[in-house]
Amino acid sequence: MNIKELGEFGFIESIKNKFSDITLNNIEGIGDDCAIIEIDKETSFVVSTDMLIENIHFIREKITPYKLGRKSLAVNLSDIAAMGAEPFATLLSIALPKDIEKSWCEEFLNGYHSLSKEHTVMLIGGDTTASISDIAINVTVIGKAQNKNIRRRNCAKTGDLIAVTNYLGDSATGLNLILNNIKTDGYDQQYLIEQHNNPSPKIAQGKWLASQKGVHAMMDISDGIASDLMHICTSSNMSAEVYLENIPQSDSLINVCKKHNWSATNMSLCSGEDYCLLLTIDGDFPGDIIDKYREVFKTDLFIIGKITPSVGDKSTIKYIDKNGDSVDINNGFRHF
Ligand code: ADP
Numbered sequence: 001m002n003i004k005e006l007g008e009f010g011f012i013e014s015i016k017n018k019f020s021d022i023t024l025n026n027i028e029g030i031g032d033d034c035a036i037i038e039i040d041k042e043t044s045f046v047v048s049t050d051m052l053i054e055n056i057h058f059i060r061e062k063i064t065p066y067k068l069g070r071k072s073l074a075v076n077l078s079d080i081a082a083m084g085a086e087p088f089a090t091l092l093s094i095a096l097p098k099d100i101e102k103s104w105c106e107e108f109l110n111g112y113h114s115l116s117k118e119h120t121v122m123l124i125g126g127d128t129t130a131s132i133s134d135i136a137i138n139v140t141v142i143g144k145a146q147n148k149n150i151r152r153r154n155c156a157k158t159g160d161l162i163a164v165t166n167y168l169g170d171s172a173t174g175l176n177l178i179l180n181n182i183k184t185d186g187y188d189q190q191y192l193i194e195q196h197n198n199p200s201p202k203i204a205q206g207k208w209l210a211s212q213k214g215v216h217a218m219m220d221i222s223d224g225i226a227s228d229l230m231h232i233c234t235s236s237n238m239s240a241e242v243y244l245e246n247i248p249q250s251d252s253l254i255n256v257c258k259k260h261n262w263s264a265t266n267m268s269l270c271s272g273e274d275y276c277l278l279l280t281i282d283g284d285f286p287g288d289i290i291d292k293y294r295e296v297f298k299t300d301l302f303i304i305g306k307i308t309p310s311v312g313d314k315s316t317i318k319y320i321d322k323n324g325d326s327v328d329i330n331n332g333f334r335h336f
């Protein structure tokens, strides 16, 4: 069997199983957006790592080094936001081909520095090596949270409402413009490409949401909700209903998808890199959280569905269109 047949999540599951005989007290390992290392009864460190590989995650000619520097950090900070934690330190490892320009490296670091400064995150180490031809970037990020505020994927309950903090699919549509070499001088195109190249981690939103008792499960969306909501469902042993009419989409996404005959639904549900938050809210008192969120962040929390009980131990997601009919949706992004 090759790795494609095993699948990305099958491979991760096999790693988890192999190492399940080595555990330590007060550490939660593989399975959530971050590992959790308890410091004491009140507080924990949370830790996560993510890689960006040239020609898998980015095309060198299609993103400025400044924005790549920001994005390398942003995608990692997003996992800290998903836990309801606050980041304070990162490690940056980078493999560079020998012919890379000094100015490229400086601009990459300027970008990484600018987002570090915005979130007061200290760069505490890393590693530097040569590569044969492609750039590889790995960032590790460490955050801190109050134990009572840490939010996990496995805490969704029957009757919870499912919410997202932002429009879905802008980044995927931006990527489609980039990959198809489509002229990008219009507002819509530039907005979508910016969402793809320069995502903003939702640290303040994650921290605030995690301080609300009614917020149960939370994660960030990196692979599209078809995949990521399934993570919440399987780890909580729940299922879900998603109402397609409620999926928040930007006007830019709708205009561009219409123009190129792309499926806006596919962009919003099945493709990755939104880096916004996906959460479930206690169905008994959601109004309070939704209203307060709007007051604090001046934008809506979008309610896209609800958590339902699983039949047996199999989690399923039912996508329902405006006529109440079930619609088939592809899986989200998988590396293998
Ligand atoms: P995310 O999209 O939030 O970064 P992933 O889907 O990449 O999360 O990973 C899911 C879980 O599997 C995380 O807890 C992550 O730490 C763990 N994981 C992924 N790859 C590996 C690996 N090679 N070794 C150990 N754990 C891994």
Ligand code: MG
Pocket (backbone or CB within 6 Å): 033, 078, 079, 082, 219, 220, 221, 222
């Ligand atoms: Mg994540």
